[in-house]
Amino acid sequence: MLQVSIYRYNPETDAEPRMEEFQVDTGGKDVMVLDVLEQIKAEQDSSVTYRRSCREGVCGSDGLNMNGKNGLACITPLSEAVKGNKLVIRPLPGLPVIRDLVVDMSLFYQQYEKVQPYLQNNTPAPAIERLQSPEDRDKLDGLYECILCACCSTSCPSFWWNPDRFIGPAGLLQAYRFLADSRDTATEERLAKLDDPFSVFRCHGIQNCVNVCPKGLNPTRAIGHIRNMLLSRAA
Amino acid sequence: MVTAVTSLGRSGLSDWLLQRVSAVVLLAWFLVIGWVVATGIDYAGWQALFATAWMRIFTLLAVLSLAAHAWIGMWSVLTDYLTERLMGSKGNVLRIGLQLCISLLLFIYVIWGVQILWGN
Numbered sequence: 480m481l482q483v484s485i486y487r488y489n490p491e492t493d494a495e496p497r498m499e500e501f502q503v504d505t506g507g508k509d510v511m512v513l514d515v516l517e518q519i520k521a522e523q524d525s526s527v528t529y530r531r532s533c534r535e536g537v538c539g540s541d542g543l544n545m546n547g548k549n550g551l552a553c554i555t556p557l558s559e560a561v562k563g564n565k566l567v568i569r570p571l572p573g574l575p576v577i578r579d580l581v582v583d584m585s586l587f588y589q590q591y592e593k594v595q596p597y598l599q600n601n602t603p604a605p606a607i608e609r610l611q612s613p614e615d616r617d618k619l620d621g622l623y624e625c626i627l628c629a630c631c632s633t634s635c636p637s638f639w640w641n642p643d644r645f646i647g648p649a650g651l652l653q654a655y656r657f658l659a660d661s662r663d664t665a666t667e668e669r670l671a672k673l674d675d676p677f678s679v680f681r682c683h684g685i686q687n688c689v690n691v692c693p694k695g696l697n698p699t700r701a702i703g704h705i706r707n708m709l710l711s712r713a714a
Numbered sequence: 715m716v717t718a719v720t721s722l723g724r725s726g727l728s729d730w731l732l733q734r735v736s737a738v739v740l741l742a743w744f745l746v747i748g749w750v751v752a753t754g755i756d757y758a759g760w761q762a763l764f765a766t767a768w769m770r771i772f773t774l775l776a777v778l779s780l781a782a783h784a785w786i787g788m789w790s791v792l793t794d795y796l797t798e799r800l801m802g803s804k805g806n807v808l809r810i811g812l813q814l815c816i817s818l819l820l821f822i823y824v825i826w827g828v829q830i831l832w833g834n
Contacts, residue, residue, distance in 0.1 A: 640794040644716045673726075677716040680726030681790075709727045 480504055481561065483515060485527060486569040488576050496576065498567075499524075505557065512545050512560055512568070513552035516580075528579035536693060539628030543580055544569040549630040549691040571633035573642065586642040587629045593646060593672075594654035599665035615661035622656035622701060624694050625649060631688035631698055637681040645681035646673075648688035648698030655701035658708060670705075670712055679705055718793075720813060722785045733786045736779035743776035770831045777827035781820040788816050 480502040488496035501519050513534055520527050529552075532538040536554035543552045545560040546567050560566060574582040600609065632638045632647035646654065654673065657663050673679045679702060688698040723729045750763065763769050796809035 637794070640797065640800070643799065672715050675716045676718045676721040676724075676726040676729055677793075678726070680730050706727075706730070710731070713725075713727055 481515065481557070482565045483519065484565070484567045485516075485519070485579070486576075487527075487579055489578050490576075509556050509558045511553055512543070512555045512557065512566070513541055515557070515566065516552060516568070528581055530581055537626065539626035542571050542628040542630045542633070542693075544571055544633075549634045551628060551630070551693040554693060571629055573633045573639040574629075582629075582633075584629060587627075587632055587647070587649070590632070590642070590646045590650040591627065591653065593678075594650050594657070595665070595669070596653045596657065598657065598660065598663050599668075600662055601664060609662045611661055618659045618661070619656060621696055622652060622659060625652055625656075625696060626694060628693060630691045630693060631696075634687040634691045635682075636685070636687070637683065641677060641681055644677035646678050648682070648702070651679060651682070651705060652696060652698040652701045655705050658705065666708075667712075670709055673705060674709055674713070679709070720793075720810070721789055722782060729786050732782050736783040739775055739779040740783065743772060743779075746772070764831070773831055774827065777824055781824050784820055785817065789813065 481504075483501040483503050484498045485501065486496060487493070487499045501523055503515050503518055505515065505518075511534075513531060516527065516529055516531075529543070530540040531553065532540040534541075534553045536551050539551070541552040542549060545552065545555055546562055546565075548560070549571060550560070552568075557566070568580065570576050570580045570582045574584060574586065577583050627649060629649060631652075632642075632649045635645075635648055637645050638647040654669065658666055658669055663669075682699070682702045684699055684702075686699045689696075689700075692698070718724065721729055723732060755763070764773070792809045792812060796812065797805045799805070801808070
């Protein structure tokens with residue numbers, strides 16, 4: 480029997496959060512952490528609350544902290560998360576808890592909004608489409624795949640302390656996705672908004688974001704590219 | 715754009731650059747001092763070394779680098795842990811008070827350093 484410890488908190492009835500213990504029989508199968516949660520919800524306590532949708536690592540809904548490491552519950556097998564037959568599941572750290580494993584992502588989205596994550600091009604639109612060479616398109620690989628699950632930003636101490644001022648790895652990865660896009664013409668305006676001591680430069684390169692990204696992306700490298708762009712613009 | 719008036723250069727990029735350049739200067743200074751000490755030096759040799767203009771200028775550069783490096787570094791630490799977000803308005807009072815103390819200490823170090831290097 481797998482020992483599962485789940486963070487429980489209902490602001491309407493609980494004075495403070497608590498950890499609740501469950502025993503789960505997985506039949507010896509190496510299922511995903513999400514399957515364990517589903518099993519608990521179906522068989523033991525239907526009030527256990529969490530977000531989930533596609534259950535295959537595409538929607539980014541079930542970002543959780545499993546045995547101390549952020550990840551998507553739906554694509555994290557027990558063999559990867561469980562240590563010593565024990566699984567501790569907590570909500571993503573650093574964001575306000577709405578209930579149990581569901582966090583309020585407002586601050587995360589505010590930072591995402593700041594980087595204006597959409598293509599900006601004020602030149603007249605061509606008849607069919609804005610063309611891009613295969614080489615320029617290649618520059619977007621490793622940037623566009625982000626699913627905004629918030630695993631990276633909520634594993635970043637700089638984001639924990641300054642979630643209102645530091646854009647965080649997820650937002651900065653998207654900032655660079657549009658800085659690197661050959662079809663975007665707002666590069667100068669974008670860079671001008673990033674040259675303060677918090678937005679980009681609160682990153683100290685500890686690479687927690689790289690360590691947890693379920694899509695294998697590298698926000699630290701993107702932040703380095705932004706810094707180099709700022710440097711060559713101002714130096 | 716986030717405004718921050720208490721950081722050293724106001725711009726994140728200039729602070730970041732200064733932090734790296736000052737780190738290189740400090741490393742170079744400590745390597746020189748380490749090499750001098752490791753190869754053996756007596757009091758007269760030490761005095762003769764610090765009587766040369768290049769060593770005095772190099773040391774002053776290291777002291778100024780230390781001041782800039784410490785200002786930027788301590789500002790980063792304080793704006794992480796002593797903030798209005800974490801502690802309410804008390805955080806601002808505590809942080810700005812501590813920052814003033816650090817600035818004063820660094821100012822004293824610089825003046826004291828000049829006095830040691832060019833005094834007598």
